[in-house]
Amino acid sequence: xxxxxxxxxxxxxxxxxxxxxxxxxxxxxxxxxxxxxxxxxxxxxxxxxxxxxxxxxxxxxxxxxxxxxxxxxxxxxxxxxxxxxxxxxx
Amino acid sequence: xxxxxxxxxxxxxxxxxxxxxxxxxxxxxxxxxxxxxxxxxxxxxxxxxxxxxxxxxxxxxxxxxxxxxxxxxxxxxxxxxxxxxxxxxxxxxxxxxxxxxxxxxxxxxxxxxxxxxxxxxxxxxxxxxxxxxxxxxxxxxxxxxxxxxxxxxxxxxxxxxxxxxxxxxxxxxxxxxxxxxxxxxxxxxxxxxxxxxxxxxxxxxxxxxxxxxxxxxxxxxxxxxxxxxxxxxxxxxxxxxxxxxxxxxxxxxxxxxxxxxxxxxxxxxxxxxxxxxxxxxxxxxxxxxxxxxxxxxxxxxxxxxxxxxxxxxxxxxxxxxxxxxxxxxxxxxxxxxxxxxxxxxxxxxxxxxxxxxxxxxxxxxxxxxxxxxxxxxxxxxxxxxxxxxxxxxxxxxxxxxxxxxxxxxxxxxxxxxxxxxxxxxxxxxxxxxxxxxxxxxxxxxxxxxxxxxxxxxxxxxxxxxxxxxxxxxxxxxxxxxxxxxx
Ligand SMILES: Cc1ncc(C[n+]2csc(CCOP(=O)(O)OP(=O)(O)O)c2C)c(N)n1
Ligand code: SF4
Ligand code: SF4
Numbered sequence: 001x002x003x004x005x006x007x008x009x010x011x012x013x014x015x016x017x018x019x020x021x022x023x024x025x026x027x028x029x030x031x032x033x034x035x036x037x038x039x040x041x042x043x044x045x046x047x048x049x050x051x052x053x054x055x056x057x058x059x060x061x062x063x064x065x066x067x068x069x070x071x072x073x074x075x076x077x078x079x080x081x082x083x084x085x086x087x088x089x090x
Numbered sequence: 091x092x093x094x095x096x097x098x099x100x101x102x103x104x105x106x107x108x109x110x111x112x113x114x115x116x117x118x119x120x121x122x123x124x125x126x127x128x129x130x131x132x133x134x135x136x137x138x139x140x141x142x143x144x145x146x147x148x149x150x151x152x153x154x155x156x157x158x159x160x161x162x163x164x165x166x167x168x169x170x171x172x173x174x175x176x177x178x179x180x181x182x183x184x185x186x187x188x189x190x191x192x193x194x195x196x197x198x199x200x201x202x203x204x205x206x207x208x209x210x211x212x213x214x215x216x217x218x219x220x221x222x223x224x225x226x227x228x229x230x231x232x233x234x235x236x237x238x239x240x241x242x243x244x245x246x247x248x249x250x251x252x253x254x255x256x257x258x259x260x261x262x263x264x265x266x267x268x269x270x271x272x273x274x275x276x277x278x279x280x281x282x283x284x285x286x287x288x289x290x291x292x293x294x295x296x297x298x299x300x301x302x303x304x305x306x307x308x309x310x311x312x313x314x315x316x317x318x319x320x321x322x323x324x325x326x327x328x329x330x331x332x333x334x335x336x337x338x339x340x341x342x343x344x345x346x347x348x349x350x351x352x353x354x355x356x357x358x359x360x361x362x363x364x365x366x367x368x369x370x371x372x373x374x375x376x377x378x379x380x381x382x383x384x385x386x387x388x389x390x391x392x393x394x395x396x397x398x399x400x401x402x403x404x405x406x407x408x409x410x411x412x413x414x415x416x417x418x419x420x421x422x423x424x425x426x427x428x429x430x431x432x433x434x435x436x437x438x439x440x441x442x443x444x445x446x447x448x449x450x451x452x453x454x455x456x457x458x459x460x461x462x463x464x465x466x467x468x469x470x471x472x473x474x475x476x477x478x479x480x481x482x483x484x485x486x487x488x489x490x491x492x493x494x495x496x497x498x499x500x501x502x503x504x505x506x507x508x509x510x511x512x513x514x515x516x517x518x519x520x521x522x523x524x525x526x527x528x529x530x531x532x533x534x535x536x537x538x539x540x541x542x543x544x545x546x547x548x549x550x551x552x553x554x555x556x557x558x559x560x561x562x563x564x565x566x567x568x569x570x571x572x573x574x575x576x
Contacts, residue, residue, distance in 0.1 A: 007097055018121055022128035022321075022328035028288055045127065062103040063291045066125055066132025068139070068166070069105035077098035 010057020010075045012050045018070040019047035025061035025071060034061060106139035108148045110168045124162055128328020130229060130285050130318025130335075131160050134298070138196070138225060139167065141299040145306055151194045154183040158200035159234045159320075160227060177208025180215040183222045191360035194305050197224045202232040205241040205265050212267070219276030219310040221358055223301040226267065226313065229320040230339060237323040241265035244342050264342050268315045272348035278310040280349040284317035286336025290345070308357030317343055380546040395425055395450045395535045398458045400475055402443035403467025403488075405433060408522030411548070412465065413444035415526055418544035419536045420448035428456035441471065448535065463533060465525050472496060486528050486569075488521060504528055504572050511568070512561060520561040527565025532573075 012034070014025075019041065025048055026034045033054040041047050057075035065071045112120040125132040142148050152170035155163035156179050164171035170193070174182040183197035197215075204212050204226050215222065231249055232238040239249040239256060242264050246255045256264075268282045279301065283294035294316055301312040317339045319331035326334060365373060371381055399416065403409040410431050420427035426449045433442035445458035460480040466472035467488045473496065479485055481500040485492075492505040506528075512521040530536055541562065549555050 010102065011099065020122070020127035024128055024133075024328050024332060027329045027332065028291070030288075043122070057102050059103040060288050060291065063137070063295055064133065064288070066127075066129050066136070067123060068109045068132075068136060069121070072104040073102040074099035075102040077100050 007076060008053055008055055008057075010055040010073060012055055012061060012074070013072045014048050014050060015070050015072075016041050016047045016049075017043075018067050019045065020067060020070075021046040021048065022066065023048065024064040024066070028060045028064035030058060030060065031056060103140075106136065106143045108139040108142040108151075108168055109135075109166055113165045115162070115165055123166065125159065126320075126322045128319060128321045128331060129159070130316065130320065131227060133285050133291070134225060134227060134294075134316050134318060135163075135166060137295045137298045138198070140295070141302045142167075142169065142194075144299060145194075145302055147194045147302070147306060150192060151196065152183075152186050152190065153196045153198060154179040154186065156199040156203040157234075158203050158232070160198055160200055160203075161234070163198055177203050177206070178211055179203065180208065180220070180222065180224055181211040183224075184215050184218065184220040187220060187222050188361050189364075191221075194302060195222045196302070197222055199224065199226055200233070201226070201228045201230065201240045201242040201267075202235075202238075205267050206232075209241070212271070213274075216271045216277050216311050216313065217274050219278070219358075221305060221308070221310050223305050223312045224314070225298065225301070226315040227318045228267075228315055228343065229318045229323075230264075231320060231323050233320045233323045242267070242343075244339065266343065268313065268343075268348050271313055276311060277313060277349050278351045278355050279304050279312040279347075280315075281313075281347045282315040282317070282343060282345050284335050284340055284345055285319060286317065286332055286334075286340060290336065293345070304352055307352075309352055309355045310358055315343075317345070375550055376547055380543065393450065393535075395448060397446075397448040397463070397533050397535055398461050399446040399448075399463045399465065399529070399533075400443060400458050400461035400478070401446065401465040401467075402441070402471035402475055403465075403522075404471075405440045405442045407467045408519065409442050409465075409467060410444050412522040412526050413446045415523075415541070415544050415548060416446045416448065416529070416536075418548055419530075419540040422540035422543045423536055425450055426453050428453045430456040430458075441474075443471065443475075463529055465529060467522070467525070469493065484532050486525050486532070488525065502532075504532070504569055506568060508565075511564070515561055515564060516557050520557050523558040523561035524565035524568070527562035527567075528569035529565075530562065531566040531569035 031054045033051045034048050035051055037047050037049050059073045062071045062073050123132055142151055148169055153163050153167050154172045154174050157176035179197040179199050183195045187195040228242050230242050230244055231240050237249050238251040243249055243256045244264055248255045268280050271277055272280050281297045283297045284290040297314050301314045304312040317335045319335050321328050321331040324331050401409050401413050413429050417427040417429035428447045430445040434440040445456055447453050460478050462483045464475050464479045464485045472487055476496050479501050484502045487505040488508040489505055490507045492503050508521040508524045509518050512518050512524050545558055
């Protein structure tokens with residue numbers, strides 16, 4: 001990677017109201033950029049959160065998560081041919 | 091470090107549009123599912139919703155849900171929804187697909203539901219090659235009811251009904267449903283997947299999409315078995331349960347494609363549609379001339395009709411047919427009717443009886459406990475029901491002599507040797523029709539035309555129509571003569 005500015009290729013958002021704190025996303029995430037928070041949400045669950053950087057946008061956390069809308073995965077719009085998410089098994 | 095403000099993000103994966111935006115469950119829980127943290131059902135629900143979205147079939151998908159932890163499919167999926175009785179989802183899905191061939195019909199079932207109580211339904215749906223897609227959630231237990239053994243419970247696995255663990259003797263072996271169905275010729279696609287790690291998850295997503303795609307292409311029966319964690323009943327955390335799928339469950343239930351005939355299979359033709367309504371009388375052998383003609387026989391409004399009849403006799407005496415004739419005539423006259431047969435397993439020589447109600451008001455219950463008219467074809471039947479006849483009612487009894495100890499002063503009796511009378515008319519088997527004629531005369535509520543219309547609709551052979559008509563008329567005159575005597 002030779003770009004001068006190095007962007008993450010993705011990011012995730014976790015809805016703290018929907019997350020049940022099962023930890024499957026943390027287990028699934030290849031670059032390990034999801035962690036479990038300490039405080040409890042309205043329903044009494046600890047919830048996962050995104051560490052803030054390093055997401056590749058691979059979306060495997062989304063597939064592993066049992067909740068319909070707990071995780072949203074974003075990818076940067078492709079602006080140069082360089083950008084390509086690595087596969088989840090990385 | 092990323093610099094968000096400078097970047098343009100698009101959603102790569104988010105909540106599927108095939109899910110309702112909110113779930114109409116309990117007040118506070120409208121955006122969460124009812125599944126436990128880490129439940130495999132939740133994961134498969136998402137895969138299914140994603141496949142429906144990707145194939146753009148949301149507006150023609152009909153999902154048949156199970157009994158078990160997956161029971162609330164209708165709360166979550168914004169598609170056509172049907173709840174089936176425990177184990178029957180694939181049978182219901184078969185019927186739905188046959189009547190709506192353009193729909194994408196899914197049957198979603200657990201392993202208690204599909205492999206235990208619904209074992210017959212899945213076997214025959216697969217064997218018929220119904221063009222449906224079945225999603226089979228194998229979590230090796232009955233979860234919703236608290237963790238009893240399922241047919242899929244592993245050897246050695248403990249459950250509430252098997253606290254020592256499952257033993258091949260006497261509990262049998264874990265049932266391999268996918269392998270079993272793969273012995274059948276008809277299924278087009280059968281695959282077992284798991285939710286045990288990232289690789290398995292991606293294969294599962296692909297398989298579920300494949301199962302739907304096969305149906306979109308018009309191919310036949312597709313079956314996707316998913317080894318799915320149930321952390322709660324397994325008493326593990328979500329990650330341990332996921333690993334248990336991969337490290338333990340998969341050893342008993344190997345993953346893989348067990349059947350793939352999708353390449354060589356031609357799209358199935360849609361089933362022949364059901365015959366048009368106006369062809370049905372022809373198929374049933376009812377002549378055009380004998381069909382009811384509009385409202386020709388409908389009785390005048392405002393007349394109170396409330397006839398409650400019990401008809402009893404031996405099997406073979408025409409008890410049920412007598413009741414059917416009465417009800418059919420009532421229908422022809424535009425009245426509300428019910429006919430409730432009650433008989434044993436014997437085709438002949440048992441006893442049988444039926445309840446008939448004819449009314450101009452909606453009938454609340456088809457059960458007749460205190461008949462206004464009892465038709466008793468023999469003495470045992472008389473003795474069974476005579477006390478129940480309501481005061482002012484009638485007993486029509488097949489016998490010359492009415493038993494003395496059955497006499498009541500608050501009812502009317504017409505006792506005649508109807509079998510003998512019918513025999514003299516041409517056939518002893520017409521005794522029921524002579525008694526029907528008497529009943530019609532006594533009750534006086536049904537028009538003659540309706541009775542003959544009913545007769546011609548129910549009786550095929552002209553010889554019998556003629557004889558029965560004679561018998562009914564004769565029974566009517568016998569009853570009329572008796573009324574004059576009274
Ligand atoms: C006719 C009938 N029998 C029994 C039950 C009780 N019952 C409810 S759920 C269930 C078992 C469900 O197990 P499974 O299909 O494995 O689903 P899971 O809960 O594991 O997802 C049973 C026996 C019922 N509801 N209806
Ligand atoms: S997988 Fe979903 S529910 Fe589980 S911790 Fe992650 S975001 Fe929360
Ligand atoms: S009991 Fe098991 S199958 Fe049922 S919702 Fe909980 S984790 Fe899922």
